[in-house]
Amino acid sequence: MTTVPTQPDLADGPAEVVKGRSLWHDAWRRFRRKKMAMISLAVIVVYVIVALLVATGLLAGDWNEEVGPRYQAPSADHWFGTDIFGRSTLRMTLYSAKTSLTVALFASVISICIGVPMGAMAGYFGGKVDEFIVWLYSVLASIPGLLLILAFAFVLRDVTVFGYSLQGMPAIYLALGLTGWVYLCRLIRGEVMKHRSRDYVTAARSYGCSQKRIILKHIVPNVTHLILIDFSLRFVGYIHAEVILSYLGLGPVKDPSWGKMIDAAKLELQRGHWWELTAATLAIFFISVALNIASDALRDALDPKLKT
Amino acid sequence: MWAYILRRLLYTPLIVFGVLLVTFVLFKLVPGNPARIIAGPGASESTIKEIEAQIGLDKPRWINVDGAREQGFGALFDSQFFRHMWDTPRFEFGDSVYKKKAVSEILYKGAGPSLKLTVPMFIALLATSISISLGITMLRGTVWDLLIVIACVIGMSIPFLAVILFGQDWFAGKLDWFPIRGYDTGFAGVRYYVLPVILGVFAGLGSDVRFYRTVMLDEAKADYIRTAYAKGVGTGRVLFRHLLKNAMIAVITRVVLAIPFLFLGSLLLERFFSIPGLGFLMVESISSRDYNVIAALTYIVALLFIFGQLMTDICYALVDPRISLK
Numbered sequence: 263m264t265t266v267p268t269q270p271d272l273a274d275g276p277a278e279v280v281k282g283r284s285l286w287h288d289a290w291r292r293f294r295r296k297k298m299a300m301i302s303l304a305v306i307v308v309y310v311i312v313a314l315l316v317a318t319g320l321l322a323g324d325w326n327e328e329v330g331p332r333y334q335a336p337s338a339d340h341w342f343g344t345d346i347f348g349r350s351t352l353r354m355t356l357y358s359a360k361t362s363l364t365v366a367l368f369a370s371v372i373s374i375c376i377g378v379p380m381g382a383m384a385g386y387f388g389g390k391v392d393e394f395i396v397w398l399y400s401v402l403a404s405i406p407g408l409l410l411i412l413a414f415a416f417v418l419r420d421v422t423v424f425g426y427s428l429q430g431m432p433a434i435y436l437a438l439g440l441t442g443w444v445y446l447c448r449l450i451r452g453e454v455m456k457h458r459s460r461d462y463v464t465a466a467r468s469y470g471c472s473q474k475r476i477i478l479k480h481i482v483p484n485v486t487h488l489i490l491i492d493f494s495l496r497f498v499g500y501i502h503a504e505v506i507l508s509y510l511g512l513g514p515v516k517d518p519s520w521g522k523m524i525d526a527a528k529l530e531l532q533r534g535h536w537w538e539l540t541a542a543t544l545a546i547f548f549i550s551v552a553l554n555i556a557s558d559a560l561r562d563a564l565d566p567k568l569k570t
Numbered sequence: 571m572w573a574y575i576l577r578r579l580l581y582t583p584l585i586v587f588g589v590l591l592v593t594f595v596l597f598k599l600v601p602g603n604p605a606r607i608i609a610g611p612g613a614s615e616s617t618i619k620e621i622e623a624q625i626g627l628d629k630p631r632w633i634n635v636d637g638a639r640e641q642g643f644g645a646l647f648d649s650q651f652f653r654h655m656w657d658t659p660r661f662e663f664g665d666s667v668y669k670k671k672a673v674s675e676i677l678y679k680g681a682g683p684s685l686k687l688t689v690p691m692f693i694a695l696l697a698t699s700i701s702i703s704l705g706i707t708m709l710r711g712t713v714w715d716l717l718i719v720i721a722c723v724i725g726m727s728i729p730f731l732a733v734i735l736f737g738q739d740w741f742a743g744k745l746d747w748f749p750i751r752g753y754d755t756g757f758a759g760v761r762y763y764v765l766p767v768i769l770g771v772f773a774g775l776g777s778d779v780r781f782y783r784t785v786m787l788d789e790a791k792a793d794y795i796r797t798a799y800a801k802g803v804g805t806g807r808v809l810f811r812h813l814l815k816n817a818m819i820a821v822i823t824r825v826v827l828a829i830p831f832l833f834l835g836s837l838l839l840e841r842f843f844s845i846p847g848l849g850f851l852m853v854e855s856i857s858s859r860d861y862n863v864i865a866a867l868t869y870i871v872a873l874l875f876i877f878g879q880l881m882t883d884i885c886y887a888l889v890d891p892r893i894s895l896k
């Protein structure tokens with residue numbers, strides 16, 4: 263391939279100035295070339311737009327409204343039928359995009375905000391700091407993940423911070439975020455350990471760069487692509503985790519969510535009411551497929567090792 | 571090598587200590603007062619106090635300063651924390667608040683039904699995904715490879731709960747191929763397990779095939795494979811004798827670390843198919859806030875996991891001469 267940044271050949275005297283292409287620029291070029299990746303990206307963008315429209319109140323704000331008789335099969339009026347209270351399943355599905363995406367986004371951000379600094383510190387400083395962080399994540403990794411999430415979700419429901427109750431959505435994304443950072447921390451630690459002894463870090467150190475600056479400005483940008491790839495897969499994981507939490511009665515309290523819809527539909531299927539379950543399943547299905555494909559394309563585009 | 575193994579052995583109690591600490595904080599300290607749950611609604615304060623004294627909740631949480639002042643230094647450790655740290659490693663989990671029975675007895679009863687579900691599921695899943703991944707290495711670059719990868723992504727993207735709901739409704743309800751739910755001991759119970767095992771395998775296949783495919787393809791690129799082909803070894807022999815043997819390291823690591831979690835059973839499958847295993851027990855204990863049971867279950871599975879990890883590390887150290895003190 264010809265995407266390797268060409269270096270001006272110094273032996274031939276002053277060469278013409280070659281416009282440098284950054285890793286991100288290169289990655290985007292590679293990503294753009296894949297048709298499936300671009301379709302996936304479009305699907306993700308649609309979900310995000312729906313979630314934003316719901317958040318601003320422009321879409322599906324009236325999801326709680328009774329629009330017809332209960333359990334009406336899909337028709338021209340109600341594309342996905344109605345639920346037990348005669349509410350439009352379509353509106354609920356759309357509104358749930360906001361709920362589920364919010365949970366996944368906040369949980370991911372929390373995990374990244376814990377996992378990356380911890381991993382970077384463990385990898386960079388080594389010694390006692392490393393030993394403590396490794397101990398901490400070894401302990402958390404030994405405990406069955408689902409139990410840990412459930413315990414956190416349970417505990418956090420009754421917690422009040424500065425007069426603000428965590429019950430509902432915050433309990434969910436905190437439970438997911440606070441338990442989900444282990445893998446990322448381990449990944450970043452390993453990568454930072456490799457970077458620590460590289461020449462550019464030694465150079466920065468010899469310039470008198472502070473350690474904080476070396477980690478934040480020099481090393482972390484070199485592992486950002488790993489965070490991004492991890493983020494895309496983590497996001498899918500959290501959307502699916504929300505379903506299980508909702509099934510166990512630990513889901514969002516007021517807002518509808520895909521998990522709550524599936525949970526509500528669990529006894530309805532035998533009676534032939536398939537649409538609520540189908541709508542929520544399809545909603546999860548499409549964004550999962552899109553994120554999975556996008557994540558693969560992202561890895562191919564960003565991993566310098568695969569560059570040939 | 572021996573220094574590494576020794577270090578690894580000494581490190582293990584530290585992790586067990588951490589697990590004990592986490593289980594204490596999460597399941598004993600924070601959840602509120604189990605005495606109230608035992609006493610039932612509407613119990614008088616004095617009854618609750620009595621039960622608290624019975625299960626040791628009247629003791630201070632971390633250290634017993636007052637006790638030490640009155641009865642000497644030894645009583646300093648007469649607290650909820652030290653009690654937990656002393657009892658749990660000896661597998662003394664106390665009683666279930668909800669079922670009024672010893673936790674160890676409940677767990678012992680639930681392990682059988684759970685393992686009968688998870689072990690066949692695990693073996694079937696492993697065999698299927700490894701066969702498919704081995705097959706893919708032969709089809710690398712063809713349209714079949716692509717189709718299988720797409721199928722994997724599709725399989726991974728359906729929520730597990732939806733797989734169970736649709737699967738149960740269709741195969742047991744509409745087609746009537748399997749009983750909808752139920753449980754029986756001995757050979758008569760096998761028929762109840764067939765559908766949950768199939769659904770579990772289906773749900774796990776996507777991510778497993780993707781994982782093993784990557785492992786196998788990495789191996790397939792290695793020089794020794796090309797050498798094997800070059801000296802005229804047949805495809806079957808290359809796959810099974812050369813590739814599979816080398817890929818086994820990654821496979822075994824994954825398998826060993828997955829085994830402890832088999833004891834947990836399957837939360838969702840057991841619930842929907844009425845299998846009275848540990849997964850079922852867990853959902854029940856969560857909704858009834860029976861924290862003694864959850865703490866015990868967490869501790870046992872964590873212990874098995876730590877042990878499994880220790881064994882793999884030691885085996886690696888024995889086999890691989892490159893591992894030494896880091």
